[in-house]
Amino acid sequence: MLKTFKLGGVHPPENKISAGNAIEVLPPPKSVFIPVAQHIGAPATPVVKRGDLVKTGQLIAKSSSFVSTNIHASVSGKVKKVDFAADSSGYPKQGIFIDVDGDEWVEEIDRSEELVKNFDLDGQAIINKIQEAGIVGLGGATFPTHVKLVPPKGMKAEVLLINGVECEPYLTSDHRLMLEKADEILTGTRLLMKALKVEKAVIGIENNKPDAIQLLSEKSKTFEGISVTALKVKYPQGGEKQLIKAVTGKEVPSGALPIAVGAVVSNVGTAFAVYEAVQKNKPLFERVVTVTGKNVAKPSNFKVRVGTPTSELIEAAGGLPEDTGKVISGGPMMGRAVSSLNVPVTKGTSGILLMKNQEAKRNEPITCIRCSRCVSVCPMGLEPYFLKVVSEKQVFERAEENRIMDCIECGSCSYTCPSSLPLLDYIRFGKGKVGQIIRSRKK
Amino acid sequence: MSITVIYTIATLSAIGTSAAVILFFVAQKFKVYEDPRIDEVEEALPAANCGGCGYAGCRAFAEACVKEGDLSDLYCPVGGNETMNKVAEILGLEAVKKEARTAYIRCNGTCDHRPKTNQFDGATTCAIASSVYSGETDCQWGCLGYGDCYDACDFDAIELRPDLGVPRIIDDKCVACGACVDACPKDLIELRKRFPKDRKVVVSCRNQDKGGVARKACSVACIGCGKCEKVCPFDAITIENNLAFIDSDKCKLCRKCVPVCPTNAIIEENFPPRRVKKEEKEVSTAK
Numbered sequence: 146m147l148k149t150f151k152l153g154g155v156h157p158p159e160n161k162i163s164a165g166n167a168i169e170v171l172p173p174p175k176s177v178f179i180p181v182a183q184h185i186g187a188p189a190t191p192v193v194k195r196g197d198l199v200k201t202g203q204l205i206a207k208s209s210s211f212v213s214t215n216i217h218a219s220v221s222g223k224v225k226k227v228d229f230a231a232d233s234s235g236y237p238k239q240g241i242f243i244d245v246d247g248d249e250w251v252e253e254i255d256r257s258e259e260l261v262k263n264f265d266l267d268g269q270a271i272i273n274k275i276q277e278a279g280i281v282g283l284g285g286a287t288f289p290t291h292v293k294l295v296p297p298k299g300m301k302a303e304v305l306l307i308n309g310v311e312c313e314p315y316l317t318s319d320h321r322l323m324l325e326k327a328d329e330i331l332t333g334t335r336l337l338m339k340a341l342k343v344e345k346a347v348i349g350i351e352n353n354k355p356d357a358i359q360l361l362s363e364k365s366k367t368f369e370g371i372s373v374t375a376l377k378v379k380y381p382q383g384g385e386k387q388l389i390k391a392v393t394g395k396e397v398p399s400g401a402l403p404i405a406v407g408a409v410v411s412n413v414g415t416a417f418a419v420y421e422a423v424q425k426n427k428p429l430f431e432r433v434v435t436v437t438g439k440n441v442a443k444p445s446n447f448k449v450r451v452g453t454p455t456s457e458l459i460e461a462a463g464g465l466p467e468d469t470g471k472v473i474s475g476g477p478m479m480g481r482a483v484s485s486l487n488v489p490v491t492k493g494t495s496g497i498l499l500m501k502n503q504e505a506k507r508n509e510p511i512t513c514i515r516c517s518r519c520v521s522v523c524p525m526g527l528e529p530y531f532l533k534v535v536s537e538k539q540v541f542e543r544a545e546e547n548r549i550m551d552c553i554e555c556g557s558c559s560y561t562c563p564s565s566l567p568l569l570d571y572i573r574f575g576k577g578k579v580g581q582i583i584r585s586r587k588k
Numbered sequence: 589m590s591i592t593v594i595y596t597i598a599t600l601s602a603i604g605t606s607a608a609v610i611l612f613f614v615a616q617k618f619k620v621y622e623d624p625r626i627d628e629v630e631e632a633l634p635a636a637n638c639g640g641c642g643y644a645g646c647r648a649f650a651e652a653c654v655k656e657g658d659l660s661d662l663y664c665p666v667g668g669n670e671t672m673n674k675v676a677e678i679l680g681l682e683a684v685k686k687e688a689r690t691a692y693i694r695c696n697g698t699c700d701h702r703p704k705t706n707q708f709d710g711a712t713t714c715a716i717a718s719s720v721y722s723g724e725t726d727c728q729w730g731c732l733g734y735g736d737c738y739d740a741c742d743f744d745a746i747e748l749r750p751d752l753g754v755p756r757i758i759d760d761k762c763v764a765c766g767a768c769v770d771a772c773p774k775d776l777i778e779l780r781k782r783f784p785k786d787r788k789v790v791v792s793c794r795n796q797d798k799g800g801v802a803r804k805a806c807s808v809a810c811i812g813c814g815k816c817e818k819v820c821p822f823d824a825i826t827i828e829n830n831l832a833f834i835d836s837d838k839c840k841l842c843r844k845c846v847p848v849c850p851t852n853a854i855i856e857e858n859f860p861p862r863r864v865k866k867e868e869k870e871v872s873t874a875k
């Protein structure tokens with residue numbers, strides 16, 4: 146019996162079309178737009194101005210508080226301007242425009258492919274390096290990693306979980322990374338263990354990636370304390386709380402952080418970024434992005450610079466197919482449709498999904514038939530149909546009482562609803578409002 | 589037979605009388621005094637229960653009027669000065685006079701003026717749409733058109749205009765309760781002074797982007813050029829964040845600002861057609 150989480154979950158078609166295609170390195174684009182808010186927390190403060198010359202890897206925006214991260218130039222060239230431009234939501238966000246000129250890297254970065262296994266640094270030094278390199282959770286939530294590595298007072302981490310689940314359909318960037326950079330990921334994991342002072346790390350991988358499970362199980366034998374667990378395929382297993390439940394059997398209490406049960410979760414991409422930051426002095430300015438879709442001529446996994454416009458990625462994957470209904474940044478379940486193709490790749494972009502017109506179309510919603518399927522699939526044990534109603538009627542006290550803040554926005558409810566109700570749209574709105582109310586209460 | 593009837597009547601009467609006596613004393617003991625003026629005031633109110641006064645319905649407003657003993661902070665926008673005078677008469681107080689107001693949706697981004705650049709197919713309410721993204725056009729400030737204001741209006745004073753893509757207020761029905769003002773997530777609706785014949789001169793735009801960006805997104809966007817500010821003889825126009833605003837309390841409806849606006853963002857409504865100036869006439873006849 147393979148392990149998995151207990152409550153809810155769905156099985157969307159996997160459609161991992163690009164799983165067999167090796168990671169391709171894309172050359173730097175002609176110009177980039179690097180937003181200063183690519184993470185959860187306070188936006189970084191720009192430290193460059195118009196006309197400055199920057200090198201690849203140079204700090205261009207400085208972390209403005211503890212929960213914030215540094216942003217580095219992903220290309221070398223001239224700063225065109227520091228201005229606002231629309232992000233995937235269409236609302237303008239501050240960022241730095243750079244016109245690319247050549248590709249000159251900062252000297253400290255070790256650009257060789259050679260594997261370095263150097264565990265001399267102590268925990269604090271590793272955390273400092275991670276903080277400097279601007280590393281955030283690359284699974285999509287983009288929570289600053291250095292914050293995660295410092296448990297709140299009185300709490301102690303016991304186990305590090307490395308998330309190689311990649312439960313989102315279509316996406317294959319983590320899968321490819323595990324196959325091609327296994328040693329680096331394991332080294333990164335070892336560094337994270339040292340930073341956290343834990344003796345045990347578990348890499349959780351879903352059973353639909355047998356090659357990755359086999360490779361990592363074999364290689365992890367040479368690393369003390371790291372083991373690999375195969376998990377049953379079920380969405381949303383990549384959710385932090387679901388993964389903890391699946392691997393350790395412990396349930397994170399409502400409203401608490403994973404550290405409450407002694408666990409810290411990091412993505413495989415993050416482990417790789419940690420390896421690069423600590424062993425190669427390379428800040429986080431590029432990542433693996435899957436560009437895929439049923440219509441796409443050449444579904445691929447690209448290693449791209451942060452700030453590259455979405456349109457260039459699509460061009461590299463064979464151009465925008467005629468019959469495209471939606472372009473989604475992220476996976477089909479949790480990603481969001483972009484309103485323009487100028488939207489840049491950020492640290493949290495795991496994939497670009499091009500959906501056909503027919504696929505992308507949402508059915509006309511009809512009334513709730515009280516079938517309670519949304520309740521049975523909710524991995525957090527919530528009642529989505531009820532949360533939808535209270536959010537719609539703006540009765541936010543009831544929403545809060547019914548634990549709306551526990552919603553992980555996985556979209557299982559909307560996916561399964563036979564009446565095609567956009568449940569998550571309403572819940573997300575209610576969650577935002579309840580969050581505001583809670584914050585104003587604290588003040 | 590007859591004795592049964594007599595017994596029944598006697599017993600029931602006895603129970604009835606004793607219950608009446610008990611209830612009488614209980615009512616005396618637990619009597620709650622309520623100011624009779626509350627009922628009178630409530631009678632004078634329009635009974636719309638819209639909440640435009642800030643209280644939960646007309647009864648609550650009537651209670652507040654009686655309890656406060658001062659009407660300076662209390663005003664029923666639906667009933668207007670007439671109703672407030674009646675209330676003041678009942679209570680023997682002085683009512684504040686306010687100018688009648690009417691709501692206006694400050695967006696003229698109709699389908700012709702503001703091209704759609706993308707399509708949204710999520711939940712069709714403005715509150716949700718605006719919380720997840722900026723809108724179907726390049727203008728992040730303008731009307732989304734899903735009609736949260738329409739749903740909020742208790743007086744049928746807002747009509748959805750699918751042909752325009754932007755709802756419109758029906759002046760005759762609007763009572764300026766302000767429900768739509770709170771419902772609009774883009775803060776487009778303003779309660780403006782009501783002029784005779786519902787005439788109005790208003791900047792029908794909320795776009796605070798720089799001129800070029802605003803103009804690109806919508807052909808009738810305010811670009812904040814400041815021409816109207818200069819031409820206004822009454823200091824009614826201010827420019828803030830690349831956006832002109834006409835203060836309806838200062839505006840005298842001279843309409844000088846309307847022709848100078850390069851983007852036609854200033855709208856005049858319900859005026860008789862302008863007389864064509866002499867020179868223009870000559871030009872047109874020469875053609």
